[in-house]
Amino acid sequence: MSIFSFDFMQRAFIAGLITAVLAATLGVFIVLRRLSLVGDSLAHASLAGVAGGMLLGFYPFYSALLAAAGAALLIEFIRRAFPRYAEVALAVVMSGGMALAVVMISLKKVFNADLFSYLFGSLMAVSPADVAVIAGAGIFILMSIAFLHRELFAITFDEEAARLAGIPVTAVSTYFTLLTALTVALAVRVVGTLLVSALMVIPPAVSLQVARSFKATFGISILVALFSVASGLYASFIFDLAPGGTVVLIAAGILVAVMVGKGAIKKWI
Amino acid sequence: MACYRNEGEVVRLVNVTFAYNEAPVLEDVNLAVKAGDFLALIGRNGAAKSTLLKIMVGLLRPKSGEVRLFGWDIRSFRDWDLIGYISQNAGDINASFPATVAEVVASGYYGGWRGLFARRARKEIVEEALELAGIKDLAGRLIGELSGGQRQKVFLARALVKKPAALFLDEPTTGIDAVAREDFYRLLAHLNRERGMAVVIVTHDIGAAFTRAKKIGCVRDRHVYIHENINEVDQDHIAEVLGYRLGENYVYF
Numbered sequence: 001m002s003i004f005s006f007d008f009m010q011r012a013f014i015a016g017l018i019t020a021v022l023a024a025t026l027g028v029f030i031v032l033r034r035l036s037l038v039g040d041s042l043a044h045a046s047l048a049g050v051a052g053g054m055l056l057g058f059y060p061f062y063s064a065l066l067a068a069a070g071a072a073l074l075i076e077f078i079r080r081a082f083p084r085y086a087e088v089a090l091a092v093v094m095s096g097g098m099a100l101a102v103v104m105i106s107l108k109k110v111f112n113a114d115l116f117s118y119l120f121g122s123l124m125a126v127s128p129a130d131v132a133v134i135a136g137a138g139i140f141i142l143m144s145i146a147f148l149h150r151e152l153f154a155i156t157f158d159e160e161a162a163r164l165a166g167i168p169v170t171a172v173s174t175y176f177t178l179l180t181a182l183t184v185a186l187a188v189r190v191v192g193t194l195l196v197s198a199l200m201v202i203p204p205a206v207s208l209q210v211a212r213s214f215k216a217t218f219g220i221s222i223l224v225a226l227f228s229v230a231s232g233l234y235a236s237f238i239f240d241l242a243p244g245g246t247v248v249l250i251a252a253g254i255l256v257a258v259m260v261g262k263g264a265i266k267k268w269i
Numbered sequence: 270m271a272c273y274r275n276e277g278e279v280v281r282l283v284n285v286t287f288a289y290n291e292a293p294v295l296e297d298v299n300l301a302v303k304a305g306d307f308l309a310l311i312g313r314n315g316a317a318k319s320t321l322l323k324i325m326v327g328l329l330r331p332k333s334g335e336v337r338l339f340g341w342d343i344r345s346f347r348d349w350d351l352i353g354y355i356s357q358n359a360g361d362i363n364a365s366f367p368a369t370v371a372e373v374v375a376s377g378y379y380g381g382w383r384g385l386f387a388r389r390a391r392k393e394i395v396e397e398a399l400e401l402a403g404i405k406d407l408a409g410r411l412i413g414e415l416s417g418g419q420r421q422k423v424f425l426a427r428a429l430v431k432k433p434a435a436l437f438l439d440e441p442t443t444g445i446d447a448v449a450r451e452d453f454y455r456l457l458a459h460l461n462r463e464r465g466m467a468v469v470i471v472t473h474d475i476g477a478a479f480t481r482a483k484k485i486g487c488v489r490d491r492h493v494y495i496h497e498n499i500n501e502v503d504q505d506h507i508a509e510v511l512g513y514r515l516g517e518n519y520v521y522f
Binding site for chain 1: 326327328347349350352354355356362365366367368369372373375376377379411424427428431
């Protein structure tokens, strides 16, 4: 019997593959801008949103979206206040988000299976409404990136030169951080808060090892993410493992294999 | 072709004062760069040469005074196609950045909200810039694989892709060997002479500045002293006044 005969698996795969494409695409810019911890910070903030939603009776997925978007704006604001210490913004939002989440969880003592699914991801948890939100928001994010990718390239490569080329650097950067927040909140449903940033960082890291152009970097990053998510979700179903952890372990395995393989080829030549 | 508010004038600074944390580094600076000028800004490390260049292109805002770029107040200047800029940090790019030379050069073509709709840099525009910088054969190479001298030419090509009327360069030859440096200055002189491009360059290469530039600006003690006619200036005297010693940051060609 195929695993796709289960409705929840179909939903998990659709949601998982869409978030794979999103995370891998945005991840290329995030890694190259040396902001690998942005995903982690936003994920911790979205956990506060999840806890807040559970506490106040909202659907946690939506409150996670709001919390991540708010955190994205806060990161941009703090980054401007400490321009030379970008990581200050990430640390503040990451620890603040986590602190808020823990306090809210302790207030209602809501540490249940539902919260667990947001922490580590769950195959069963993806509802039809979740799939619709992920697909709709996913198309919006990809269209935004398609529209802005040249400007994002210029900013990522040389921010000062981009500013002098007349690119509205602050506006484009803020918008990109908001898109990242949206992606994180979407990905949390499938891979979980604790592992979402790995999906944004590992596929681009694999790609950076082998790509021979910026265009190819995207292609390889997306392929690695798609393969990791598909095989991870499949394995998590067959062996009854946490999907987020399985996906990330496969992606990390690919990274190690590529690094070892590349080293061996260099030695050979 | 873009319309100049004040034809023939590239940059004008009027009584410009700039301070970092209240400590002034430039005071009452007045200077003008005209179309076809080749101005070299020289001075010791920390003399605020780079600061001056950044003020000219609007990357830094002066505490007081007026900055005009192509006749426009810098705050309302929008025609970024008119200027090409190479920053001091350009050479420090991440060596593993996965971009080809052609992709980097094309990135100079996008800019402004107009750029969002102008879209793709046409292949021939990129090729023309590569050819002008003499690096057409490098188009498919990764930027991280190039030597320092080759990279600087890539950044020059990126600055040239919009066919600017003026180039602003901040110590573009730092860390590259003498032959590549000479080659780079020759290219700048060619662009200035044959294409009428105004060039403003911050440099420590006093020898090259005196060989290639038409005007010299000495940045010293928070002031800028412009020598309009380079032939009337004694190179060794300038070097001595600025506190350079032969062999230290001081290159003759």
